[in-house]
Amino acid sequence: MNNPQLATLPDFTPALPEIFILIMACAILLLGVMFKDRDWAYPLTLFTLVAAAAITVLTSVPQVQITFSGQFVDDPMADVLKLMAYFATLTVAVYSRPYLIERGLFKVEFFVLVLFALLGMMVMISANHFLTLYIGLELLSLSLYALVALQRDSAQSTEAAMKYFVLGALASGFLLYGMSLLYGVTGTLELPAMALALQAGVADQPVLIFGLVFLIAGLGFKLGVAPFHMWVPDIYHGAPSAVTLFIGSAPKLAAFAFTIRLLVNGLHPEVANWQGMLAVMAVLSLAIGNLAAIMQTNIKRMLAYSTISHMGFLLLGIMSGTFAGYAAGMFYVIAYVLMSLGSFGLVVYLSRGGAEPGLEAENIDDFRGLNSRNPWLAAMMAILMFSMAGLPPFVGFYAKLAILQSLVGAGYVWLAVVAVMFSLIGAFYYLRVVKVLYFDAPKPNAPVYAAIPDVQALLSVNVLAVMLLGILPQPLFTLCTYAMQMTLQ
Amino acid sequence: MQFTDFVFYFLSAILLLASLRVITARNPVHAALSLVLAFFTAAGLWLLLEAEFLAITLVLVYIGAVMVLFLFVVMMLDINLEELRRGFWSYLPAGLLVGGLMVVEMIMVLGSRDFGLAEPLAHAADYSNTKELGRVLYTEYVYPFELAAVLLLVAMIAAITLTHRKRADTRPINPADQVKVKRADRIRMVNLKPQKPEAPKEDDA
Structure with missing residues (x-):
């Protein structure tokens, strides 16, 4: 023991939420194996998420804490995003329960895999090192591949899982190759150290940019932005709706954190080099996402293309390279997760046959005349569609506005104009859903939905949040600005 | 040329040839065996880099365990190669174009430079x-x-x-139960009274 560092343990306090989630996931798995006839997984998962939120709040300090020899960072941005991730996961668990029970998927494995995916997201959100970023990403992806294939008798799900797996592996390869080149250039894998090394200047600029291209291509795959978007509609469509709900919500928070950690914490000195690439990807995503969504008849596919365009919008915020842009991006991703939870949540909620189990509400046609069958659900769907389209007074409007403001502030007026133009095109297909809800006659054999109190209550809270945050965005926006300020000081 | 340089080029040449065989071999078993050779030469390269532990792990884990399992799977599955290769010729031009472009770009960008880093120092023999x-x-x-x-x-x-999958139609056997079985579990003695077989009825017809 000649090294005094060896004798001291790392500070575990900042990582307590991660440790807790890991222990609980293993405990739920063991309980599920030992007591096969009891349904403990669902209540225990809810308890885990609430308790983890409490731990995160209690251990949160208004400063940047780095532990595990520079592998792990806990800062206000991480805390806010983690709290949001708990909320999203909890909502997914509640929304998908009836759906899973009806299809025989209400098993311990679903909840355990969801918790492990959440752990992966938390690791990504708190990563301060290329290695932890990558392992967190793989932990998330691996759990998601398994979740997509969970309905193993469905050929569609299996095919979707296969596609997701192969493309995800390819993207990981891109990321790793880019990381290894950057390591070769800077000689470090730690993000702040890399920023310092880049600031001091590197000898081999072409290799640096070459590595950056691979890194951003891999990032594009994982974010699901054009031209790396091909997997998104197929996976969203093929996966069981409850899994689509999960993939479409919480992982976006982790993807945002991943991008910020990588590009801002690690590669900010190279901002001039990555800005252009992000701008191209963002504009392409806005174009492809919004135009392709118009042609969809399946609502899951339509929402998948809408995801692509929303991710493009998010990239615009990060691309501006300014503090205001990052804060606006954080607000946008939180707003998007709320809207995505609500809209996919409604798709899952309405995918109930009652007398005819296994019936899916997948096509936009299935929503025809929902207003005459269940006005409350129709109103919620309409609010979510208005918000996604970016109409005031809903949260989607303010999120888009903040991004546009940051773009104009950074001097990219033409990008702001392009973004507004494609948002207008995008409004068409959102409003078409509203038209179908209110002005079309229902299908003759349309099922009548009995209310499930807990799901409906949470859905209402979710939609209410979309509305309230649109009317009073300031508290959340202040929180995002503050968190970003603390993180990037 | 130093001896280590010679070893490096020798191993690299074998590695490249073996990797090429992995993707061109018609027989999947040959492809898997070529992969074993590729791993082995890669382990040799790692030895040159003074990464002895990793080199030995590569041999033990990848060649010793992973590839053996892999070979088992390849031999057990009946893979129809013709079906896999159906699109080969139609995809070849596009693949060659993209691959070739990538190689040219990588040579232009990466070349034979060493990232501008200082040459690593060799460790002492007892390291x-x-x-x-x-x-x-x-x-x-x-x-x-x-x-x-x-x-x-x-x-x-x-x-x-x-x-x-939990199948309902399987009949699992518990060896412990089989060993512990007694004669009484299998045979039941029944006391049957001796009785005369009934006389066949007389047919009137």
Whole structure:
């Protein structure tokens, strides 16, 4: 023991939420194996998420804490995003329960895999090192591949899982190759150290940019932005709706954190080099996402293309390279997760046959005349569609506005104009859903939905949040600005 | 040319040829065996880089365990190669174009430069690679190390979830029960009274 560092343990306090989630996931798995006839997984998962939120709040300090020899960072941005991730996961668990029970998927494995995916997201959100970023990403992806294939008798799900797996592996390869080149250039894998090394200047600029291209291509795959978007509609469509709900919500928070950690914490000195690439990807995503969504008849596919365009919008915020842009991006991703939870949540909620189990509400046609069958659900769907389209007074409007403001502030007026133009095109297909809800006659054999109190209550809270945050965005926006300020000081 | 340079080029040439065979071999078993050769020469290259522990791990784990399992699977599955190769010629031009472009770009960008880093110093002869690796793994890198363990756990859960089926029509056998079985469990003695068989009825017809 000649090294005094060896004798001291790392500070575990900042990582307590991660440790807790890991222990609980293993405990739920063991309980599920030992007591096969009891349904403990669902209540225990809810308890885990609430308790983890409490731990995160209690251990949160208004400063940047780095532990595990520079592998792990806990800062206000991480805390806010983690709290949001708990909320999203909890909502997914509640929304998908009836759906899973009806299809025989209400098993311990679903909840355990969801918790492990959440752990992966938390690791990504708190990563301060290329290695932890990558392992967190793989932990998330691996759990998601398994979740997509969970309905193993469905050929569609299996095919979707296969596609997701192969493309995800390819993207990981891109990321790793880019990381290894950057390591070769800077000689470090730690993000702040890399920023310092880049600031001091590197000898081999072409290799640096070459590595950056691979890194951003891999990032594009994982974010699901054009031209790396091909997997998104197929996976969203093929996966069981409850899994689509999960993939479409919480992982976006982790993807945002991943991008910020990588590009801002690690590669900010190279901002001039990555800005252009992000701008191209963002504009392409806005174009492809919004135009392709118009042609969809399946609502899951339509929402998948809408995801692509929303991710493009998010990239615009990060691309501006300014503090205001990052804060606006954080607000946008939180707003998007709320809207995505609500809209996919409604798709899952309405995918109930009652007398005819296994019936899916997948096509936009299935929503025809929902207003005459269940006005409350129709109103919620309409609010979510208005918000996604970016109409005031809903949260989607303010999120888009903040991004546009940051773009104009950074001097990219033409990008702001392009973004507004494609948002207008995008409004068409959102409003078409509203038209179908209110002005079309229902299908003759349309099922009548009995209310499930807990799901409906949470859905209402979710939609209410979309509305309230649109009317009073300031508290959340202040929180995002503050968190970003603390993180990037 | 120093001796190490000679070894490097020798191993690299074998590695490249073996890798090429992996993707061109018609017989999947040959492809798998070429992969074994590729791993083996890669291990040799790692030895040259003074990464002895990793080199031995590569041989033990990848060649010794992973590839053997892989060969088993390849031999047991009846893979129809013709079906796999159907699109080969139609995809070849596009693939060659993209691949060739990538190679040219990489040569232009990466070339034979060394990233502008200083030449690494060779360690003393008594330097223990394994010890250093262990020290770093359990101190500095303990967090990613534990996470990698979680990753393996998730892989295990996923594999079991996706493939384990409880079938109703299987008749599992418990060897312990079979050994403990007594004669009384199998044979039941029944006291049957002797009785005359009924006389056949007389047919009137």
